[in-house]
Amino acid sequence: ADVAKGRAKAVQCQACHGMDGVAKIPEAPNLAGQNEDYLIKALKDFKSGARQNDMMSLVAKPLSDDDIANLAAFYHSLR
Amino acid sequence: ADVAKGRAKAVQCQACHGMDGVAKIPEAPNLAGQNEDYLIKALKDFKSGARQNDMMSLVAKPLSDDDIANLAAFYHSLR
Numbered sequence: 001a002d003v004a005k006g007r008a009k010a011v012q013c014q015a016c017h018g019m020d021g022v023a024k025i026p027e028a029p030n031l032a033g034q035n036e037d038y039l040i041k042a043l044k045d046f047k048s049g050a051r052q053n054d055m056m057s058l059v060a061k062p063l064s065d066d067d068i069a070n071l072a073a074f075y076h077s078l079r
Numbered sequence: 080a081d082v083a084k085g086r087a088k089a090v091q092c093q094a095c096h097g098m099d100g101v102a103k104i105p106e107a108p109n110l111a112g113q114n115e116d117y118l119i120k121a122l123k124d125f126k127s128g129a130r131q132n133d134m135m136s137l138v139a140k141p142l143s144d145d146d147i148a149n150l151a152a153f154y155h156s157l158r
Contacts, residue, residue, distance in 0.1 A: 026116040027107075037105040050128055 001036075006074025009067055021078040032078035039072035062070060080115075085153025088146055091138060098142040111157035118151035 012017060018024050021032025031039065042070035046060035046069070063071070084121035088110070089098060097103050100111025110118065126147070127138035 023114055023117070026114055028114065028119065029117045030113055033101055033108055034108065035105055037147070039107045041106065 001069040002074035003070070003073050003077050005066075006070035006072070006077075009071055010074055013071070016055065017075070021075050031075040034075055036072045036076040039075055040068055043068040043071065080152035082146040082147075082149070082152050082156050085149035085151070085156075088150055089153055092150070095134065096154070100154050110154040113154055115151045115155040118154055119147055122147040122150065 006021075010017075014024075016023060016025050016028040017031050019029060021034070023030050042051065043060050043063060046053060046056040047063060049057065060068075086098075089096075093103075095102060095107040096106050096110050100109060100113070102109050121130065122139050122142060125132060125135040126142060128136065139147075
């Protein structure tokens with residue numbers, strides 16, 4: 001996984017989750033330092049529909065496996 | 080919400096999420112300092128079945144609304 005590519009992709013996540021991984025709205029989780037395996041599963045579950053959320057189901061749909069791995073690596077890397 | 084009651088209840092969460100909110104297994108999320116609203120929604124969704132996870136669907140089922148509020152307050156309070 002590529003943290004720099006994850007950071008670039010995270011521009012679309014920042015309104016809610018921040019570029020620092022600290023959520024900007026109360027209903028979104030903080031992601032900084034979150035376990036990478038957990039983040040990968042969350043994004044895959046939103047993409048597949050196994051997990052449902054109005055916003056996340058929309059934004060996860062077009063993500064590739066590489067996008068998901070890179071985003072998880074980026075948010076995991078933050079402290 | 081009562082942080083002390085949440086801490087007492089969290090004894091059943093600690094094997095995976097830790098009493099410090101730092102996950103002890105890779106597939107579990109860290110919870111320390113997590114947004115309280117997010118934690119409440121997660122527990123309610125596991126309890127209702129809106130969100131599915133082998134472990135969490137089981138352990139969330141018997142939680143009362145007070146239990147959920149107290150657990151969320153406890154994990155949110157950790158840094």
